[in-house]
Amino acid sequence: MAHNTDLVIIGVSVGVAIGIILAACAFFAIRLYRKRPKSELRLNESNATSLPIRLNGIGTSADFSASLSSSISIPVNGSNVITKSAQPWWKHGNNKMVASTSGVPRYSYKYYNLCLHVVDYANNCHCSSEELDIQKATENFTTQVGEGSFGPVYKAKLHTGQEVAVKVLASNSRQGEKEFQTEVHLLGRLHHRNLVNLIGYCIDKGQHMLIYEYMSNGSLASLLYDEGRAVLSWDERLQVALDVTHGIEYLHEGAVPPIIHRDLKSANILLDKSMMAKVADFGLSREEAFDGRNSGLKGTYGYMDPDYISSNKFTKKSDIYSLGIILFELITAIHPQQNLIEYVNLAGMSSNGVDEILDNKLVGECNLEEVRLLAGVAHLCLHKTPRRRPSIGDVSLAISKIKQQHLRKENTMSFSIRNITDVVRRIDHQQVELSSMPTMKVRI
Secondary structure (H helix, E strand, C coil): CHHHHHHHHHHHHHHHHHHHHHHHHHHHHHHHHHHHHHHHHHHHHHHCCCCCCCCCCCCCCCCCCCCCCCCCEEEECCEEEECCCCCCHHHCCCCCCCECCCCCEEEEEECCEEEEEEEECCCCEEEEEEEEEHHHHCCCCCCEEEECCCCEEEEEECCCCCEEEEEECCCCCCCCHHHHHHHHHHHHHCCCCCECCEEEEEEECCEEEEEEECCCCCEHHHHHHCCCCCCCCHHHHHHHHHHHHHHHHHHHHHCCCCEECCCCCHHHEEECCCCCEEECCCCCCEECCCCCCCCCCCCCCCCCCHHHHHHCCCCHHHHHHHHHHHHHHHHHCCCHHHCHHHHHHHHHCCCCHHHHHCCHHHCCCCCHHHHHHHHHHHHHHCCCCHHHCCCHHHHHHHHHHHHHHHHHHHHHHHHHHHHHHHHHHHHHHHHHHHHHCCCCCCCC
8 A cells, every 4th residue: 555655656746847847848948939039130130141232224234143032232331231121121211322222223312303323342332423303304204105004104314315214103003112112123133135124213202213224116015006106027026026035034044033024915015226125014023932822813914824814823834825925916916905815716717827817017028937837836825724835945946946947038038139130130231232232234
């Protein structure tokens, strides 16, 4: 009996000891957990990575592949200032910041007077390069050249004579600060000859402005659909298709992490004075490594991937679908919101195929074999199963081959025409010589 009592006492003592140990462990664990955010914050601040920032400018072409979430170091007066804040970066109260966290020059706003500052990172200093009076440059905002979902676009001119486009966020804009932030972040680190170059931006006194290189030939949509505009030749349309695919190829396969545009359409393809096409409007764009949380359907009706509409999941292949629509626009000059897909499906059931829906302005002015080849590429881009659609690299390669074939035929035709011209010239010359010879009389 005494032995059993001893066992009970020992068991109770062990149980109490184990309980005390567990309680102590839980107590210390809770304290450590509560202290964890502060210690991590101190660790992050002491080990923050300092990334160089590239200042945008006119004619630049370099790649900044740092993630949007990376810390940015901005040299100011010889010291590195790490921009860390719980608030969104565009709501910071400091309007005197020389460079933005994206590396795009930030303009201070005062009576429509925007001062551009250039940061010399090599010498760890900053200096003022020019003063841009937006009100004067836009003739008191009377030089409007267009308007989109963001707001009105004005044409302006720098003191150097360089023309720029100023995009002002309208108060009733369908886009907002989030899209504005995305545009500055992305275009601050992505640079390619087929992406519209962001020169600078302004956030001050309730004004949001984006300043781009000026694209004098407007959008692809206006060239295809506006009356009175010059007709795009087949050669120009092929080049536009190639330029657009090169721009998207850089986003999908050249940027790190890859970028999905999410709003590819003919209105977002702009052409400069040399008719080079560039992809614009990155307000809805996302990194492929984005957490994937549903943010609602975003895009433009007629260009949106049906699989995206049903699943609410946007991938690179959704961009490929939109590209296929643009390619058919180049071939047919039919707007997606005017039943383009129905016309394409009907043409697919016809023996003449895409020839039946070819833009009337191209009839007799283009090579039908090349038209059919480009239509074949566009059809693959519109495949109902996203994984069956080609990658942007494959699309770019296919269009490049069509373009090369077109150039070879042009050269061959030019050579043949020159040969014919030379023969005609020689015949004319011989006729002149014969006519100038004295008439010979034959005596009988």
